[in-house]
Amino acid sequence: MRDPRNAATGLLVLLPFALGAALAPWLLGWIAVAPNRLLSARIAPLGATGPVAIAWTAYHAALIALPLAAWRPARAWMAEAVGVLAALALLAVVGLGASAAVPPGGLARAAPAAGAWVALLLLFLAISTGAALRGATPALPLLAVLGGAVLLGVSGLLDPLSIMREALGRGEELRQALAEHVILSFSALLLALALSIPLSALSISRHGLEAGFLSVASGLQVIPAIALFGLLIVPLAALGAAFPALREMGLGGVGPAPAVIGITAYLLLPLARGLLAGFRVAPPALVEAALGQGLSPRQILWQLRVPLGAGVVLGALRLAAVQAVGLATLAALVGGGGLGAIVLQGVGQLAADLILLGVLPVLALSLAVDAGIALLSRRLAPEE
Amino acid sequence: MIRFEGISHRYGSVQALREVSFGVPQGSLCVLLGESGSGKSTLLRTVNRLVEPSAGRVLLGGRDVAGTDPQALRRGIGYVIQSVGLFPHRSVGENIATVPRLLGWDARRIALRVEELLEMVGLDPGTYRDRLPGTLSGGQAQRVGLARALAANPPVLLMDEPFSALDPGTRRGLQAALRRIHAGSGKTILMVTHDVEEALALADRIAVMDDGRLAVEGPPLEVLGRHAPATVRRMVRAEVLAFHRLAALRAADSALPGPAPGAPVLPEGATLRDALLLMLGHGADRVALMGEAPRHVTLAALLAASGSGG
Numbered sequence: 001m002r003d004p005r006n007a008a009t010g011l012l013v014l015l016p017f018a019l020g021a022a023l024a025p026w027l028l029g030w031i032a033v034a035p036n037r038l039l040s041a042r043i044a045p046l047g048a049t050g051p052v053a054i055a056w057t058a059y060h061a062a063l064i065a066l067p068l069a070a071w072r073p074a075r076a077w078m079a080e081a082v083g084v085l086a087a088l089a090l091l092a093v094v095g096l097g098a099s100a101a102v103p104p105g106g107l108a109r110a111a112p113a114a115g116a117w118v119a120l121l122l123l124f125l126a127i128s129t130g131a132a133l134r135g136a137t138p139a140l141p142l143l144a145v146l147g148g149a150v151l152l153g154v155s156g157l158l159d160p161l162s163i164m165r166e167a168l169g170r171g172e173e174l175r176q177a178l179a180e181h182v183i184l185s186f187s188a189l190l191l192a193l194a195l196s197i198p199l200s201a202l203s204i205s206r207h208g209l210e211a212g213f214l215s216v217a218s219g220l221q222v223i224p225a226i227a228l229f230g231l232l233i234v235p236l237a238a239l240g241a242a243f244p245a246l247r248e249m250g251l252g253g254v255g256p257a258p259a260v261i262g263i264t265a266y267l268l269l270p271l272a273r274g275l276l277a278g279f280r281v282a283p284p285a286l287v288e289a290a291l292g293q294g295l296s297p298r299q300i301l302w303q304l305r306v307p308l309g310a311g312v313v314l315g316a317l318r319l320a321a322v323q324a325v326g327l328a329t330l331a332a333l334v335g336g337g338g339l340g341a342i343v344l345q346g347v348g349q350l351a352a353d354l355i356l357l358g359v360l361p362v363l364a365l366s367l368a369v370d371a372g373i374a375l376l377s378r379r380l381a382p383e384e
Numbered sequence: 385m386i387r388f389e390g391i392s393h394r395y396g397s398v399q400a401l402r403e404v405s406f407g408v409p410q411g412s413l414c415v416l417l418g419e420s421g422s423g424k425s426t427l428l429r430t431v432n433r434l435v436e437p438s439a440g441r442v443l444l445g446g447r448d449v450a451g452t453d454p455q456a457l458r459r460g461i462g463y464v465i466q467s468v469g470l471f472p473h474r475s476v477g478e479n480i481a482t483v484p485r486l487l488g489w490d491a492r493r494i495a496l497r498v499e500e501l502l503e504m505v506g507l508d509p510g511t512y513r514d515r516l517p518g519t520l521s522g523g524q525a526q527r528v529g530l531a532r533a534l535a536a537n538p539p540v541l542l543m544d545e546p547f548s549a550l551d552p553g554t555r556r557g558l559q560a561a562l563r564r565i566h567a568g569s570g571k572t573i574l575m576v577t578h579d580v581e582e583a584l585a586l587a588d589r590i591a592v593m594d595d596g597r598l599a600v601e602g603p604p605l606e607v608l609g610r611h612a613p614a615t616v617r618r619m620v621r622a623e624v625l626a627f628h629r630l631a632a633l634r635a636a637d638s639a640l641p642g643p644a645p646g647a648p649v650l651p652e653g654a655t656l657r658d659a660l661l662l663m664l665g666h667g668a669d670r671v672a673l674m675g676e677a678p679r680h681v682t683l684a685a686l687l688a689a690s691g692s693g694g
Contacts, residue, residue: 289469292432292542293482293532294459307473 010070010133014079017126018066021086021119028115031097036107037162043113046093047100055092062086066126076134080141083127088148090119095152098160109162111353139371146364163353170357174342178361181338184256184331185324185365188263192271192320195264200275201301210276217269225327228265229334232258259331259338266327267320274316278309314377321373325366329358385410385540385572386431391440393426400426401437402596408589413566413573415583418593419619424576427593428542431574432461444540459483462533462541462571466548468525470517476502476528477513483536501531506561523554527561534565543575547582559585580620584608584632592616604632610691626690630657635673635681638689644672644680656686 029043046052062085070079098110112120124142131138149158158164167174196217203210220228237253240246282304290300306313332340339358346354386408393401401423408414416424429435430442433454442449449457470479477498484494502509505527517525526546533541546562547555563586566573577583583590584604591601592615599615600607608616608625616625633656648666650659652674659681662671673679 285465285467286469286471288434289463289465289467289529290471291434292458292463292465292469294455294457294486295482296455299486304471 008071010076010079010130011067013129013133014067014070014126017122017129018063021090021122021126022060022063024118024122025090025113025115028118029113030116031094031101031110032113033098033101033108033110034162037109041109041111041113044101044110046097049096049100052093052096052100055089055096059086059089059093062089070130070133076130079130079133080127080138083123083130084141084144084148087120087123087127087145088152090116090123091149091152092157095158095161102160109165110160111162137370137374139367139374143364143367143371146360146367163356166351166353166357170342174357174361177337177339177342177358178365180256180336181325181328181331181340181362181365184259184328184336184338185263185321188260188328189267189321189324191260191264192267192324193317196268196271196275200272200279203272203276204279204301204305205297213272214269214276217272220265221269225262225266225330226333229258229262229330232261233334236261254335256331256336258334259328259336263324263327263331267324270316270320270323274313274319278312278316279305281305281309281312310380311377314373314380318370318373318377321369322366325362325369329362385412385445386574387443388427388430389441389443391427391430391437391442393423393430393435393437393439400596401430403440404593404596404598405440406591406598406601408572408574410572411570412588413575413586414589414591415587416574416576416591416593417578417580417583417619418599419578422593423596424593425544428544428574428576431540431542432458432463459486459536460538460540462535462538464526464529464533464541464543464546466545468517468529470520470525470528470532472517475514475516476507476520479517479528480532480535482532487536497535498531501534504534504565505531506557507531521554522550523558526550526558530558530562530565534569539571541571541573541575543573545576545578548577548579555582562586580608580625581628581631584628592619605629627657627660630660630686630690631655633657633689635659635671636675636679638685639673639679639681640685641677641679643678644670647672647680649674650681656681656689660686 030046031044032041033044034041046056062082065082066079066086069082070076072078094112094116102108102110124138124145127141127145128138131141152158153164153167159168199209199213203213223231233253236258240253279301282300286304287300290304295303328336328338329340329343331338332344339362342358343355344358346352346356346358388404388406391401391404392399404423404427416428418424426435430437431444431449433449433452436450444457444461470476471482477495480498480501481494484497489497498513499509502512507524507527512520512524512528517528520528529546533543547558550558559582562573565571566586575586587604589602590604590607592599592607592613594615600613607613608620608629612625620628635650635654635656635658636652638656647668647670648662650662650671650673654673659671663669663683663686669683670680673681
């Protein structure tokens with residue numbers, strides 16, 4: 001609802017997305033079928049069964065409703081809801097179409113064709129645009145798409161798709177990787193907070209420390225992630241060799257340790273910037289008045305700087321948390337595990353399904369983190 | 385109560401204070417008067433150690449403030465600044481309770497004190513206690529600022545241009561409230577202003593600062609009187625000074641006995657400046673004074689009292 005100047009804005013902006021999402025499957029295909037796992041897939045026609053027709057109709061109805069729902073700026077969220085429904089209907093078309101095209105039990109595999117992928121991408125963009133039109137983040141509706149997709153998957157509707165076959169075959173591995181991924185990103189975030197909160201608090205009144213802290217944090221930012229992880233392996237391996245106790249705690253050359261330390265290093269800059277900006281939301285005159293009443297610097301931090309800067313700090317925390325989830329994907333490169341390991345496997349085997357199987361949970365995780373912290377900051381700092 | 389002994393202070397290459405020495409007697413309201421950059425604010429802030437002077441010492445009740453814990457020192461001194469500085473996320477009542485809470489008063493005592501203070505500064509407790517500072521006008525906010533400074537009943541109050549940002553009517557209202565509180569409590573108040581009128585309306589002692597030095601210090605009519613030192617005369621034109629000086633003189637002191645038929649009537653307790661303004665407003669050369677016996681003030685008497693007449 002940021003800009004309700006013109007009611008037609010939403011319609012005009014969303015119309016191209018809806019048109020594109022309607023045309024793409026016609027031009028580039030709904031589903032592709034391969035005779036087995038090794039041969040390449042070809043575009044296949046949708047089966048003309050009843051369920052496919054129902055899902056197909058629902059998809060196109062949703063696409064027509066999408067721009068119309070954006071007509072009233074006060075109800076802009078409706079466009080996002082319709083976008084979510086369209087994306088789920090598209091998945092249903094693909095899933096039902098695949099089950100009609102591929103006989104069960106055979107070696108043949110079906111996957112969404114390029115047209116379906118392009119349509120899905122356009123719908124994601126439409127949802128994000130709809131959210132941007134009312135000044136919100138798209139995390140919640142995108143999360144709804146993923147949640148709906150999981151429900152469709154659980155119901156068995158998507159089972160004929162090759163990615164679901166991969167998922168079913170690797171259930172345990174996938175769960176393990178997801179748990180590792182959460183632990184990697186969460187511990188890096190905690191470590192970065194433990195470092196940047198006290199350093200930022202001390203930097204408020206010490207310009208030398210602030211300059212030093214920020215230049216180290218931005219210096220780390222320009223080292224490419226892979227290089228940093230790699231560079232960390234050498235000293236960590238030496239440390240592990242020198243102190244066997246550390247090695248037993250998992251602080252060797254390869255493994256999660258260099259990844260967690262590396263991710264922490266990247267999170268320092270966004271956290272430090274946000275914390276320092278947040279601590280400075282309280283105007284100097286207010287701090288002066290508080291000092292004059294006899295509040296100690298620590299009391300000024302907790303009673304003044306933290307409550308007034310909470311919105312800015314939570315914004316930085318959100319950015320850092322999403323970044324942590326993304327960076328943890330690279331941990332696999334140094335043997336740190338996580339969902340990146342599945343992606344790497346997929347790349348090694350040229351198996352697109354396996355790559356997706358690693359990437360989609362990363363996406364879901366970062367959307368969930370983003371939406372969670374956004375919700376928290378709306379609760380804690382409603383004036384933001 | 386407050387003694388400055390040879391206070392000097394440098395900010396980098398700027399000499400903000402040069403060997404300032406004088407005392408503020410207990411119970412007096414002393415105004416530090418000077419142009420911007422004269423060092424008056426810096427001097428005020430040495431008392432609660434927001435500024436640590438490069439040389440010299442400040443004695444508060446006979447004790448060198450440099451030897452005290454700064455937080456404990458500040459909790460025992462009321463502090464009011466121009467921008468007020470109320471905590472925007474806390475209610476008026478919580479703002480006033482800041483120092484009592486730091487001192488660990490119990491909730492009941494704090495609640496009673498907040499109520500008492502709001503009444504003292506002329507705000508209805510029921511209406512204002514739970515409001516947020518953002519909903520207050522400038523004058524109301526500074527009333528709350530004054531109440532906050534008085535909360536723990538400190539013997540000394542420091543005020544840094546407290547009313548400078550307010551419009552004239554609001555400013556006069558707050559000056560009246562401060563005068564009443566000062567008369568009722570006997571607190572020692574040190575106040576910074578650049579407004580000669582305000583200094584004359586409130587002060588019982590005035591210290592004039594000029595380029596980091598103390599130019600002159602003493603009772604208002606001596607400092608800003610006919611024989612005001614060159615520094616003061618440079619700051620304010622003589623005519624303006626004479627006009628403001630009238631504000632420190634009570635009309636009753638220059639009144640002659642006898643009625644003044646047809647003349648405008650001046651309320652009791654008015655100053656000679658009020659008398660002059662009333663004469664100007666009515667084109668009259670005399671005003672009657674309200675009271676039991678008929679008295680009046682003439683223009684000639686007014687000029688004679690101000691020292692500008694002949």
